[in-house]
Amino acid sequence: xxxxxxxxLEDPRxxxxxxxxGDGRWLxxxxxxxxxxxxxxxxxxxxxxxxxxxxxxxxxxxxAAFWFFVPLGVGGVGDHKPASLVxxxxxxxxxxRLVARKPDKGQMVALLLMxxxxxxxxGSVNLTNTAKAYLVPVVLVAAGVALVxxxxxxxxxxxxxxxxxxxxxxTLLRAAVGVLLVTAGVSAIFVMQVSAAHLGAVLEAALAVLxxxxxxxxxxxxxxxxxxxxxxxMRIRAQERAEVAAHVxxxxxxxxxxxxRNADNAGEVRRLARAQExxxxxxxxxxxxxxxxxxxxxxxxxxxxxxxxxxxEDKHGVxxxxxxxxxxxxxxxxxxxxxxxxxxxxxxxxxxxxxxAVQVYAEVEGRRVFVSVRDRGPGFDLDSIPAxxxxxxxxxxxxxxxxxxxxxxxxxxxxxxxxxxxxxxxxKTA
Amino acid sequence: xxxxxxxxxxxxxxxxxxxxxxxxxxxxxxxxxxDHRMFRxxxxxxxxxxxxxxxxxxxxxxxxxQAVSVITRTRPEVVLLDVHLPGGGGVEVLRRxxxxxxxxxxxxxFLALSVSDAAEDVIGVIRGGARGYVTKTITGSDLIxxxxxxxxxxxxxxxxxxxxxxxxxxxxxxxxxxxDLDRLTQREREVLRLIARGYAYKEIGKQLFISVKTxxxxxxxxxxxxxxxxRHELTRWATARRLV
Numbered sequence: 001x002x003x004x005x006x007x008x009l010e011d012p013r014x015x016x017x018x019x020x021x022g023d024g025r026w027l028x029x030x031x032x033x034x035x036x037x038x039x040x041x042x043x044x045x046x047x048x049x050x051x052x053x054x055x056x057x058x059x060x061x062x063x064a065a066f067w068f069f070v071p072l073g074v075g076g077v078g079d080h081k082p083a084s085l086v087x088x089x090x091x092x093x094x095x096x097r098l099v100a101r102k103p104d105k106g107q108m109v110a111l112l113l114m115x116x117x118x119x120x121x122x123g124s125v126n127l128t129n130t131a132k133a134y135l136v137p138v139v140l141v142a143a144g145v146a147l148v149x150x151x152x153x154x155x156x157x158x159x160x161x162x163x164x165x166x167x168x169x170x171t172l173l174r175a176a177v178g179v180l181l182v183t184a185g186v187s188a189i190f191v192m193q194v195s196a197a198h199l200g201a202v203l204e205a206a207l208a209v210l211x212x213x214x215x216x217x218x219x220x221x222x223x224x225x226x227x228x229x230x231x232x233x234m235r236i237r238a239q240e241r242a243e244v245a246a247h248v249x250x251x252x253x254x255x256x257x258x259x260x261r262n263a264d265n266a267g268e269v270r271r272l273a274r275a276q277e278x279x280x281x282x283x284x285x286x287x288x289x290x291x292x293x294x295x296x297x298x299x300x301x302x303x304x305x306x307x308x309x310x311x312x313e314d315k316h317g318v319x320x321x322x323x324x325x326x327x328x329x330x331x332x333x334x335x336x337x338x339x340x341x342x343x344x345x346x347x348x349x350x351x352x353x354x355x356x357a358v359q360v361y362a363e364v365e366g367r368r369v370f371v372s373v374r375d376r377g378p379g380f381d382l383d384s385i386p387a388x389x390x391x392x393x394x395x396x397x398x399x400x401x402x403x404x405x406x407x408x409x410x411x412x413x414x415x416x417x418x419x420x421x422x423x424x425x426x427x428k429t430a
Numbered sequence: 431x432x433x434x435x436x437x438x439x440x441x442x443x444x445x446x447x448x449x450x451x452x453x454x455x456x457x458x459x460x461x462x463x464x465d466h467r468m469f470r471x472x473x474x475x476x477x478x479x480x481x482x483x484x485x486x487x488x489x490x491x492x493x494x495x496q497a498v499s500v501i502t503r504t505r506p507e508v509v510l511l512d513v514h515l516p517g518g519g520g521v522e523v524l525r526r527x528x529x530x531x532x533x534x535x536x537x538x539x540f541l542a543l544s545v546s547d548a549a550e551d552v553i554g555v556i557r558g559g560a561r562g563y564v565t566k567t568i569t570g571s572d573l574i575x576x577x578x579x580x581x582x583x584x585x586x587x588x589x590x591x592x593x594x595x596x597x598x599x600x601x602x603x604x605x606x607x608x609x610d611l612d613r614l615t616q617r618e619r620e621v622l623r624l625i626a627r628g629y630a631y632k633e634i635g636k637q638l639f640i641s642v643k644t645x646x647x648x649x650x651x652x653x654x655x656x657x658x659x660x661r662h663e664l665t666r667w668a669t670a671r672r673l674v
Contacts, residue, residue, distance in 0.1 A: 321589060321590075321628065323589050323590055323592070323593035323626045323627075324593065325593050325596045325597045325626070326597060357628075359589060359627055359628025361589070361593070361623070361626045361627040361628070363596070363623070363626075372627045374627060374628055412629075412633065414630075414632070414633050414636075418627070
């Protein structure tokens with residue numbers, strides 16, 4: 001558990017580590033990443049690369065090296081990234097993630113520019129014929145390698161963005177094209193060294209080598225992938241555990257501390273303990289994803305009854321036992337009923353709380369929603385309450401009747417009061 | 431309550447006399463099964479003063495294996511059984527004690543006592559043969575009352591259990607396999623509803639104008655249906671809610 005607890009929920013990015021920028025990049029994000037790292041404007045870095053490029057293509061070589069060896073990160077310089085290129089969003093956990101990108105216009109333009117510049121560059125440089133002959137195959141090989149290597153980037157991005165299956169075929173296609181390009185380039189070099197006559201033989205040999213490598217490396221690669229996914233699963237589990245531990249740790253220890261401080265205040269201790277109990281139960285027994293966020297509004301009857309009871313319990317310090325049978329979505333009528341029920345709970349807690357826990361029972365049966373709130377207090381007689389006291393008449397009985405339901409108040413044989421609220425659900429939510 | 435009885439002499443004394451006579455006349459041997467020592471100690475302290483309560487705690491066990499051996503050795507009349515136990519849970523204890531439960535001479539009866547909120551746990555032990563289910567928030571005197579009721583062969587339902595059972599039976603719209611066995615009668619349903627609303631058996635009797643004995647027999651009938659019926663629907667219901 002300590003291991004799990006120590007696992008950071010969010011990988012912190014070391015402040016001065018070089019990353020290629022994932023945001024607002026033109027090509028590989030090298031310039032932007034470098035600029036961010038060095039604290040320079042991106043334009044300077046880009047200009048520097050172009051300048052170096054003119055020096056016998058050193059810039060291109062450098063850029064390529066950076067592209068291959070520097071990992072892709074998020075962020076870069078400043079926040080003046082072109083919005084059309086890439087978007088980031090902040091996920092609910094507060095983690096920044098890349099959003100699925102549209103086909104990148106900026107990158108396309110940049111690539112095109114690169115090609116044009118290279119053409120001009122090649123045209124301006126004098127090369128011997130043999131060197132020129134080798135150039136095309138070398139470029140082919142480079143393009144293939146780049147294609148395959150860039151895959152790593154995409155795999156990473158895919159993990160952030162969680163793209164669908166369509167991307168997968170694209171990935172495979174890219175790999176295939178990359179391999180093909182490399183093979184073609186290497187073959188061409190060989191062919192030029194020997195002669196065109198041996199082209200077939202060379203291609204065959206290359207293919208054989210390729211198949212051999214696949215056979216040799218295949219199982220290993222599969223195992224590596226499996227290990228990786230297993231490791232990922234473990235990490236996710238550890239993270240989940242850490243989350244639960246963090247929650248339980250925080251709230252339980254907090255409550256225990258408060259209980260120790262308020263040890264002589266029985267009412268407060270009881271209230272704290274009950275609130276903590278409820279919280280823990282919500283965590284343990286509610287299905288995944290429900291009830292863990294306290295902010296959202298309840299949208300079913302059962303949820304609303306429980307929420308109301310919990311709030312009244314917290315506010316008035318009287319235990320409320322809730323039993324719910326069945327469930328249905330809330331509509332206008334049942335919402336009004338829930339408000340009336342809440343009013344009844346408040347009354348029960350205020351005036352009948354001495355006799356013990358308040359019992360709340362809610363049942364959804366077909367179209368009918370029934371809620372009963374009973375206390376074991378002294379009980380009271382509606383007729384004996386002055387006509388100007390509108391609490392019960394208006395907020396419980398009146399509210400129910402205005403919405404087409406009924407409310408009954410009656411004394412319970414052995415002491416206490418029971419409020420029964422009955423309502424038909426609205427038609428549309430059949 | 432005590433103020434009231436003192437203030438009004440004769441009736442008060444009569445009540446007290448009746449109460450003590452009941453406690454002295456009754457005696458029950460109980461085994462506590464719970465993996466939390468603190469909880470066992472607490473329950474022992476609350477119900478274990480035999481002279482006053484009539485309950486004698488003859489054994490304790492923290493897990494399934496020890497529970498089975500203690501129960502077999504001491505042959506108590508009632509076992510207070512926790513639902514969550516190391517070694518298979520309360521259900522496992524019930525399974526391995528089936529022979530003792532069925533003993534016609536001196537049957538061992540189980541009362542589930544749990545903090546669990548999950549319907550699957552609760553319905554599970556009831557179907558396993560427990561005679562009732564109460565939550566751990568129950569007061570000492572209510573618990574003692576429940577123990578005696580179980581000893582006499584009746585079923586003890588807490589409001590929450592009644593809610594679970596109603597839920598289980600209510601949401602079965604498909605025609606049941608065996609009409610007589612599977613359906614709750616209107617009366618049984620009413621009784622369960624009142625239990626779920628927090629009424630005591632006595633109060634239910636007054637409400638429905640029937641005797642407490644009749645209430646008890648209705649509750650026992652519900653329990654029997656729950657235990658005996660090989661219900662497809664219950665399973666389906668539970669599966670649909672990921673309870674089983």
